[in-house]
Amino acid sequence: MTGGKRYMSSRGLTPREIVERLDKYVIGQGEAKRAVAIALRNRWRRQNVTRELGEEISPKNIIMIGPTGVGKTEIARRLAKLDNSPFFKVEASKFTEVGYVGRDVESMIRDLVELAVNMVKSEEQENVKPKAAEVAEERLLDILIPPRPAEKKVEELVSEKHWEVTDIEHPAQFDSTREKMRRLLRDGKLDNRYVDIETSEVRSGPMIEVFTSSGIEDMGLNIKEMFGNIFPQKKKKRRVKIPEALEILQQEEAQRLVDMDKVTKTAVERVEQSGIVFLDEIDKIVGSNSTHGPDVSREGVQRDLLPIVEGSTVNTRYGMVKTDHILFISAGAFTATKPSDLIPELQGRFPIRVELDSLGRGEFIRILTEPHNALVKQYIEMLATEGVSLVFTDDAIAEIAEVAALVNERTENIGARRLYTVMETLLEEISFNAPDMEGAEVVIDAAYVREKLENIIEDEDLSRYIL
Ligand SMILES: Nc1ncnc2c1ncn2[C@@H]1O[C@H](COP(=O)(O)OP(=O)(O)OP(=O)(O)O)[C@@H](O)[C@H]1O
Ligand SMILES: [Mg+2]
Helix, strand or coil, X not given: CCCCCCCCCCXXXXXXXXXXXXXXXXXXXXXXXXXXXXXXXXXXXXXXXXXXXXXXXXXXXXXXXXXXXCCHHHHHHHHHHHHCCCEEEEEHHHHHCCCCCCHHHHHHHHHHHHHHHHHHHHHHHHHCHHHHHHHHHHHHHHHHCCCCCCCCCHHHHHHHCCCCHHHHHHHHHHHHHHHHHHHHHXXXXXXXXXXXXXXXXXXCCCCCCCCCCCHHHHCCCCHHHHHHHHCCCCEEEEEEEHHHHHHHHHHHHHHHHCCHHHHHHHHHHHHHHHCEEEEECXXXXXXXXXXXXXXXXXXXXXXXXXXXXXXCEEEECCEEEECCCCEEEEEECCCCCCHHHCCHHHHHHCCEEEECCCCCHHHHHHHHHCCCCCHHHHHHHHHHCCCCEEEECHHHHHHHHHHHHHHHHHCCCCCCHHHHHHHHHHCHHHHHHHHHCCCCEEEECHHHHHHHHHHHHHCHHHHHHHC
């Protein structure tokens, strides 16, 4: 990382590629996808201009406007996954609740860092896995054939200068026993044997709960860790099967091999360079023009958010974290209010506005079947575990979509979430009976859908309760 180019590690995903990847999970909402794709690409661009200019370029934060259940959160979450960015979702309205009132808005950055530390730590543990496996194997062999004090290594004997021929033969023999044992171990011949191993307890002593929302946490202290260091680490002897012993030792070694200083440094850097905060329900902190009652605190939250979104430094357990380049994506339904009702300073920090479309019958058909994790696929796979094969005809899918759209229209529009309630009700009987139906093939056609749902749809009150 010298002067000019920074992090020129990969060519990054182009906006078009980002949209294509999002298409695999989210149907429609092209405008929102384009906006987030550009935001992500802009980060890559910023990281490739000179450091000096890069510092000046602030992220173009986004407000997503749209009714509930149309994919706002889904788009942001998938975006973060594409880029391996630390992603934290928080409801803006949470900060207006009693007990939070404003000042703890910084906690979202602390949570984001915490999350990034765990993320980097598990990546690192993955990286050291081969090494950890090697060391664990040696440790296990030490336990299986403990080197007796008399048997010193050849090098030790040589250095001690009093070796005799008989002394060398012995370790050689010992080595060959060890190698034989290693082979047995690797071939799984020892899998049913038990072994005693001593493990240091991984911080699972008495649980210490700390009831404070700020205070101690603000000072960057961690009570559990402090006590963890005061109390001596407990060693515990356990008798376990060989494969499990190997697993335990590997994990222990992986923990030991991971350099936590490096982890936290990388995590903080990743948060600063590519963190994404998803601020949901931003419309709930818009106050109407009156200056009394809860509205004051709502506007207060906006004011508290301002420095974080504009770029400031937040004190965390892992050190100071600069928020200047964190991407903020906010979302809200904005039914009674508009983004222009936000305080002007905050509006300026969210220059990109995108509207998401409400979803209808056509989208529902696609959402049911197309995404990688589509609901219909989920149910088919779930019931396959019971030996039941579920088949949906095309007209059944169309009928389900129709019902969902209709109920959204007549009662409350909860977007694609309606599909969940409709599917659950539709398949309730099969879900319950599946264990007794092994080997059966169940065809869900339009008639079946109508039969199961007709009464409920016709009675508006009933659909309010059931769907
Ligand atoms: N356009 C879509 N394509 C595919 N699935 C969708 C779409 N919209 C919503 N869904 C499904 O509905 C669920 C709810 O969507 P999501 O969490 O994105 O809603 P939201 O727009 O954030 O609404 P809210 O305002 O209630 O938070 C998602 O988990 C997803 O499975
Ligand atoms: Mg949401």
